[in-house]
Amino acid sequence: MNSNDTMPAQNRRQGLRSLLALPVGLAAAGAVAGNAAAKTDKDVLSRLDRLESQHQISELLLAYARANDRFDEAALRACFWPESTHKHGGFDGTSTAFVDFALKIVQPLKYTAHHISNVSVEVDGDRGFSECYYLAQHRRTAKSGEGEEDAFFQGRYIDRHERRNGVWKIIQRRGISDLSFVLPATKPYADWPAGQHSMRAPDDPYYQLRALFQSGR
Template identity: 50%
Template sequence: METNERRSALAMLLALPVGVAALSGSAAAAPRKAGAADRLDRLASHQEITDILNQYARGWDRLDEEALRGCFWPEAQHQHGGFKGLSQDFITKAFPMVAKVKGTRHSISNIFIEIEGDRAFAECYFAATHRRMNAAGTDEEDYFLSGRYLDRLERRGGVWKIAMRRGLNEFERVEPRADVSLAKADPEQLGRRKPEDPYYTMLAAFRAGK
């Protein structure tokens, strides 16, 4: 009886490494949870990409060419409306056209971002208002355009920028000017473009410690 017990105990000991190995294999096969550093990197990347999307909108509204070009890598591809080519060329072509209208207002929303290492895919909605002269040249009108931006982004040297953009237009409307108080407001009360807009003077003062 004692011999049988020793044999059973030996068999259990011999089987133990096999069981441990099996458990180790299961653990290795299980997906690895992202560590704190990975989660922090993804959170920071998400914010940096969001900043780029907003910078593009602000760049058009303030007619800030430097801000616009800074959103894209030099070889970034661009397709929006009837344009298909380099993003830098899109800015070159559209800049004087936007400069002719009295003002614009672009808003970004519904942002979705998926990140894989140094690559990312983003979708966002845009809504743009353009104050311009009507076709007859008799008064101003508002042209509304909204749609989505689909972007592929890359991080190079720790910096995120757009490597490819596809703009999709989904809604437009034209309405006569309907200003009430703003039509007669003092220019000091209204937004302007670079470099006259108070954003640039106040930012410069802030950076100077004032």
């Protein structure tokens, strides 16, 4: 057998080895691609979960403000887990006790408005951390006993959150007070025409219009 007869045989053997190796190579490439796709899917789901969690926590902070302003006790308590702790101003205890404390302050007021801004939320699995600024207005009877006055308060809420069974609530709140001042009111709250000002739960238009929305109307 001469060298010319050997070369085709060698080529055939090399080609056979290549064909036999092809499925293994394809399987390996497929496994790499599959792993990359799975990692991409996992990363996307993780980002989506983080964004959804940040949104839910932001909505929770707004719900707290609404519950205060509408004097909605059930909605206010729903913002906190039962064992949540609370420290704000001279108060240091459980959030449950703080709600009792806050409702006593808000109850005699003629009007309140709590504005939430500068919301920043971090999420790590089922744990959350947030900071937001608040600006609160309390319309009340003037301490002089004559007319009404507006008390303004500004500060921050620094909160830890936990997610349980898909629900985010506050597990620890630290309230910071940075500014307060009082201005005399130019017009008594009762002098506003009926139906033109905010009311408390369940009479405020928020509850009525939301009920219509939820019913599909």
